Amino acid sequence: MxxxxxxxxxxxxxxxxxxxxxxxxxxxxxxxxxxxxxxxxxxxxxxxxxxxxxxxxxxxxxxxxxxxxxxxxxxxxxxxxxxxxxxxxxxxxxxxxxxxxxxxxxxxxxxxxxxxxxxxxxxxxxxxxxxxxxxxxxxxxxxxxxxxxxxxxxxxxxxxxxxxxxxxxxxxxxxxxxxxxxxxxxxxxxxSPQAIAFDAVGRNAIISDPNWNNGDYYGKPLPRHGLAIARMIGHITYLSDESMHAKFGRRLQFRDTYGYDFSSEFEVESYLHYQGDRFVERFDANSYLYITKAMDYFDxxxxxxxxxxxxxxxxxxxxxxxxxxxxxxxxxxxxxxxxxxxxxxxxxxxxxxxxxxxxxxxxxxxxxxxxxxxxxxxxxxxxxxxx
Amino acid sequence: MxxxxxxxxxxxxxxxxxxxxxxxxxxxxxxxxxxxxxxxxxxxxxxxxxxxxxxxxxxxxxxxxxxxxxxxxxxxxxxxxxxxxxxxxxxxxxxxxxxxxxxxxxxxxxxxxxxxxxxxxxxxxxxxxxxxxxxxxxxxxxxxxxxxxxxxxxxxxxxxxxxxxxxxxxxxxxxxxxxxxxxxxxxxxxxSPQAIAFDAVGRNAIISDPNWNNGDYYGKPLPRHGLAIARMIGHITYLSDESMHAKFGRRLQFRDTYGYDFSSEFEVESYLHYQGDRFVERFDANSYLYITKAMDYFDxxxxxxxxxxxxxxxxxxxxxxxxxxxxxxxxxxxxxxxxxxxxxxxxxxxxxxxxxxxxxxxxxxxxxxxxxxxxxxxxxxxxxxxx
Incomplete structure (x- = not known):
């Protein structure tokens, strides 16, 4: 065995x-x-x-x-x-x-x-x-x-x-x-200012989520949407244009032709949604705010x-x-x-x-x-x- | 004159x-x-x-x-x-x-x-x-x-x-x-799949905004936060690493030392917030969804x-x-x-x-x-x- x-x-x-x-x-x-x-x-x-x-x-x-x-x-x-x-x-x-x-x-x-x-x-x-x-x-x-x-x-x-x-x-x-x-x-x-910019938008997504509630959400509905968006932005920056071409290209998820709706049609969209959703199960939105700030400050x-x-x-x-x-x-x-x-x-x-x-x-x-x-x-x- | x-x-x-x-x-x-x-x-x-x-x-x-x-x-x-x-x-x-x-x-x-x-x-x-x-x-x-x-x-x-x-x-x-x-x-x-990815995250930010209300927000509070986030992401992609270094560097807004809070401390953060806020005054969130989709579909x-x-x-x-x-x-x-x-x-x-x-x-x-x-x-x- x-x-x-x-x-x-x-x-x-x-x-x-x-x-x-x-x-x-x-x-x-x-x-x-x-x-x-x-x-x-x-x-x-x-x-x-x-x-x-x-x-x-x-x-x-x-x-x-x-x-x-x-x-x-x-x-x-x-x-x-x-x-x-x-x-x-x-x-x-x-x-x-x-x-x-x-x-x-x-x-x-x-x-x-x-x-x-x-x-x-x-x-x-x-x-x-x-x-x-x-x-x-x-x-x-x-x-x-x-x-x-x-x-x-x-x-x-x-x-x-x-x-x-x-x-x-x-x-x-x-x-x-x-x-x-x-x-x-x-x-x-x-x-770089570009990396700070991505962090800032991710934080903004968390802070804009009404469930974030000024950081007081423990035991209440979590700021899932905001944290997922921050994570999706992060994932784009972790990959490269080349690796995205290789990994997803312009392939569609589940079908061969466009659905003409606002669902996650492209594989890359679906991947990002999946990563965002999975992340909120394991990470605290406030920690994400604090840690990205610490990174931005580091000089x-x-x-x-x-x-x-x-x-x-x-x-x-x-x-x-x-x-x-x-x-x-x-x-x-x-x-x-x-x-x-x-x-x-x-x-x-x-x-x-x-x-x-x-x-x-x-x-x-x-x-x-x-x-x-x-x-x-x-x-x-x-x-x-x-x- | x-x-x-x-x-x-x-x-x-x-x-x-x-x-x-x-x-x-x-x-x-x-x-x-x-x-x-x-x-x-x-x-x-x-x-x-x-x-x-x-x-x-x-x-x-x-x-x-x-x-x-x-x-x-x-x-x-x-x-x-x-x-x-x-x-x-x-x-x-x-x-x-x-x-x-x-x-x-x-x-x-x-x-x-x-x-x-x-x-x-x-x-x-x-x-x-x-x-x-x-x-x-x-x-x-x-x-x-x-x-x-x-x-x-x-x-x-x-x-x-x-x-x-x-x-x-x-x-x-x-x-x-x-x-x-x-x-x-x-x-x-x-x-490219990378550009589709940025569009997808922007759309997700709009759709996640509770004010978006499945697109039915006319005459009601607008999905300002979501649209602003989409615009901020857009602006990062319109600039380059080099131009951001030249335009903002790591300079702080309004002060010389870190404030150790979640305000927009860096100039680049402040610029993105400004662009996001200004954009929601002049653009319709649903149009943003439809137009980015049209771009994604184009092949x-x-x-x-x-x-x-x-x-x-x-x-x-x-x-x-x-x-x-x-x-x-x-x-x-x-x-x-x-x-x-x-x-x-x-x-x-x-x-x-x-x-x-x-x-x-x-x-x-x-x-x-x-x-x-x-x-x-x-x-x-x-x-x-x-x-």
């Missing part, structure tokens, strides 16, 4: 999300916006074993709508493994027989870490818009507390794609002594370099790997090159790979073979240097 | 929209979708004088949200002239001392031509969703009736950008004997060439000019090249110009100097050939 997915030799198997709570009042955490928050619970998962010297830990960052469940299965009946399962496991680039892998949900998220849908201990109601605005800096502050709690002084590596790369960039500039190496995949040191040159990205990277000690994808128009290769150039201006140890791909931004999850080879080689060289 | 704008020598001056009504029941117009409609009123404007031989007429096509008012001023107090005023007038490419220029609002529009906001004579109520679905073919059928009514057997030229180019392509293939030349600017023989190869664009162009007699703009990602240059190639496969007379521009799709309205030179030269050569 064939093995069940979670029993396969390269799967991390059945895993459980863990929780760590800190910043218990009166010891609250001071956020960038000047407000205090606490207690904070962080949801995280780990795969593999931490070495006695605690020197084999790799922190993985998820993307905008991801979570701590990066690999393995939560139950034997789980249909899908964690979001980066093809990269994490025995014999995979993030090799769990060698490394101790950690992934944590972000502050203001909705996947177990404290966020707007969490109960505000002051009111015993969900925070809603009472949740303070959070930055990528704050998210990293919370992660550092988790890493300290796990007894890790220095991370062997950190790695993230898309928004995850922003957290990686924040880590290497904020805690240079605590990071040995970093993989920044399909990411940027700041969003490493402005926050750490007085306007200069080169200056922002002055203190970096980590060995850096930067990866971009040719057809990614949301986090385009020129943004990765800006990072590489600024690191090189500081004579930092940086490698850059631009992978040819037609998948658009989604390539960071889909170009598994390319990415596996590159990360494998990056981490192996690192291990050689250290040993 | 300086002249008033409408008194300047190269302005067509004060103009009036005219109306022509036909297809009076029981003589209704049969549409592509199989339904009948009538009566149909067409709103149109003309500039210049029709020659006695009626051989100097140029039909101009507007874009998705444009109208018949292409040049001049409706009143001495008008702040803005018609949408293509910089191209139409004495000494301008569409020279009104030589040519008779016509521009008509499209069937299913909301600018004077019969559309979903018009009164359905059968019910004495606005059509709303009772309006039949309309195709680009139907729009052109209506225009042909107008041209016949004006006593014009053969148009000297037709010209349109964006969606307007689609109507031009329909004209040259449907009525080859009636068109001497055609300018297809920043257009396509069919939308010249499928409708006229059994899947082959080359075959679709077999009967073309018009001298063709195709213009694209390098940074236009909504109607990208490769789509213009497909048109040119298909015309060349048929040994048709076609010129192609790809204009370097950072303005994105909006370039067709902004690159006035480039476009003026090209169209000037195209029309002058034509006049030489004819005379």
């Amino acid at each position: 064939p093995e069940k997915p979670y029993e396969q030799h390269d799967s991390v198997g059945l895993v459980k999300t863990q929780y760590y709570t800190f910043a218990e009042p009166p010891e609250e955490l001071l956020l960038t916006c000047g407000k205090l928050i606490g207690p904070i619970t962080v949801a995280y998962e780990t795969y593999g074993k931490l070495s006695p010297a605690a020197d084999n830990a790799i922190l993985i960052f998820h993307a905008l709508t991801g979570d701590a469940h990066a690999a393995g299965y939560h139950s034997p009946n789980d249909k899908n493994p964690g979001w980066w399962d093809n990269m994490i496991g025995q014999g995979k680039p993030f090799n769990t027989s060698r490394y101790f892998i950690i992934c944590a949900n972000y502050l203001c998220g909705c996947k177990g870490t404290t966020g707007p849908s969490s109960i505000n201990p002051r009111t015993n109601q969900p925070y809603g818009l009472g949740f303070p605005m959070v930055t990528i800096t704050d998210m990293v502050t919370v992660q550092k507390q988790l890493i300290d709690h796990l007894g890790i002084k220095k991370l062997l590596a950190i790695a993230g794609g898309s928004m995850g790369g922003m957290l990686a960039l924040e880590w290497v500039t904020r805690y240079p002594e605590s990071v040995r190496s970093a993989c920044i995949i399909a990411s940027t040191s700041r969003l 490493l040159a402005a926050s750490k370099g007085n306007g200069s990205l080169t200056k922002a990277f002055e203190n970096v000690l980590a060995k850096m790997l930067v990866v971009s994808f040719t057809s990614d128009w949301l986090f385009p290769p020129y943004q990765s090159k800006e990072i590489v150039k600024a690191l090189m201006n500081n004579d930092k140890d940086v490698s850059y790979v631009e992978i040819f791909s037609t998948y658009g931004h989604d390539a960071f999850l889909l170009e598994v073979e390319h990415l596996s080879n590159i990360i494998n080689s990056f981490l192996s060289n690192l291990a050689l240097e250290i040993s | 300086p002249e008033k704008p409408y008194e300047q020598h190269d302005s067509v001056g004060l103009v009036k929209t005219q109306y022509y009504t036909f297809a009076e029941p029981p003589e209704e117009l049969l549409l592509t979708c199989g339904k009948l409609i009538g009566p149909i009123t067409v709103a149109y404007e003309t500039y210049g004088k029709l020659s006695p031989a009626a051989d100097n007429a140029i039909l101009i096509f507007h874009a998705l949200t444009g109208d018949a008012h292409a040049a001049g001023y409706h009143s001495p107090n008008d702040k803005n002239p018609g949408w293509w005023d910089n191209m139409i007038g004495q000494g301008k490419p569409f020279n009104t001392s030589r040519y008779f220029i016509i521009c008509a609002n499209y069937l299913c529009g909301c600018k004077g031509t019969t559309g979903p906001s018009s009164i359905n004579p059968r019910t004495n109520q606005p059509y709303g969703l009772g309006f039949p679905m309309v195709t680009i073919t139907d729009m052109v059928t209506v225009q042909k009736q107008l041209i016949d009514h004006l006593g014009i057997k053969k148009l000297l030229a037709i010209a349109g950008g964006s969606m307007g180019g689609m109507l031009a392509l329909e004209w040259v293939t449907r009525y080859p004997e009636s068109v001497r030349s055609a300018c297809i600017i920043a257009s396509t023989s069919r939308l 010249l190869a499928a409708s006229k060439g059994n899947g082959s664009l080359t075959k679709a162009f077999e009967n073309v007699l018009a001298k063709m000019l195709v213009v694209s703009f390098t940074s236009d990602w909504l109607f990208p240059p490769y789509q213009s090249k497909e048109i040119v190639k298909a015309l060349m496969n048929n040994d048709k007379d076609v010129s192609y110009v790809e204009i370097f521009s950072t303005y994105g799709h909006d370039a067709f309205l902004l690159e006035v100097e480039h476009l003026s030179n090209i169209i000037n030269s195209f029309l002058s050569n034509l006049a030489l050939e004819i005379s």
Whole structure:
């Protein structure tokens, strides 16, 4: 009999999300916006074993709508493994027989870490818009507390794609002594105005939904339509013109000729509707607002370099790997090159790979073979240097 | 004293929209979708004088949200002239001392031509969703009736950008004997799945607005939020990454530091909100639904060439000019090249110009100097050939 997915030799198997709570009042955490928050619970998962010297830990960052469940299965009946399962496991680039892998949900998220849908201990109601605005800096502050709690002084590596790369960039500039190496995949040191524009329209769709009710919708009808529209916009930006041609073309759903009505006639329409509807089942609209704002705010040159990205990277000690994808128009290769150039201006140890791909931004999850080879080689060289 | 704008020598001056009504029941117009409609009123404007031989007429096509008012001023107090005023007038490419220029609002529009906001004579109520679905073919059928009514057997030229180019392509293939030349600017023989996707999300935003009320909102609160979101999405696609960097960058509106709230902080956000809000004052949400559907349906190869664009162009007699703009990602240059190639496969007379521009799709309205030179030269050569 064939093995069940979670029993396969390269799967991390059945895993459980863990929780760590800190910043218990009166010891609250001071956020960038000047407000205090606490207690904070962080949801995280780990795969593999931490070495006695605690020197084999790799922190993985998820993307905008991801979570701590990066690999393995939560139950034997789980249909899908964690979001980066093809990269994490025995014999995979993030090799769990060698490394101790950690992934944590972000502050203001909705996947177990404290966020707007969490109960505000002051009111015993969900925070809603009472949740303070959070930055990528704050998210990293919370992660550092988790890493300290796990007894890790220095991370062997950190790695993230898309928004995850922003957290990686924040880590290497904020805690240079605590990071040995970093993989920044399909990411940027700041969003383009076009990417901010897409975020803004998505937020506007949520805020315009009457059910959003100024963020106070928990236990009431959800702002489903608004959140679905935000997600549909997102999905267009994750694909490329080329990949949409390949995936959908102008094909119609269910019929050969036009129906001359306002139903979802084209396959691409139907795909977007499906993605939108599915998303509202698993994600909190307020978290979407807060996280996109955090992404919009992120600007490493402005926050750490007085306007200069080169200056922002002055203190970096980590060995850096930067990866971009040719057809990614949301986090385009020129943004990765800006990072590489600024690191090189500081004579930092940086490698850059631009992978040819037609998948658009989604390539960071889909170009598994390319990415596996590159990360494998990056981490192996690192291990050689250290040993 | 300086002249008033409408008194300047190269302005067509004060103009009036005219109306022509036909297809009076029981003589209704049969549409592509199989339904009948009538009566149909067409709103149109003309500039210049029709020659006695009626051989100097140029039909101009507007874009998705444009109208018949292409040049001049409706009143001495008008702040803005018609949408293509910089191209139409004495000494301008569409020279009104030589040519008779016509521009008509499209069937299913909301600018004077019969559309979903018009009164359905059968019910004495606005059509709303009772309006039949309309195709680009139907729009052109209506225009042909107008041209016949004006006593014009053969148009000297037709010209349109964006969606307007689609109507031009329909004209040259449907009525080859009636068109001497055609300018297809920043257009396509069919939308890409990406462009359909943006249209679909825009429509979804309108349809999700509770005020839309299944299209029955006339005299009631309008689906403002939905239509504004559709327009915001549109505006992102009309600009380019480069033009957004130049126009907005990451600059903040009204302040130097982040406000850490959900207001429109970035200039680009504020611009999009402004455009969205302004649009709902002047455009009907149902027309937006119908017109975007007509654009999505348009597929010249499928409708006229059994899947082959080359075959679709077999009967073309018009001298063709195709213009694209390098940074236009909504109607990208490769789509213009497909048109040119298909015309060349048929040994048709076609010129192609790809204009370097950072303005994105909006370039067709902004690159006035480039476009003026090209169209000037195209029309002058034509006049030489004819005379």
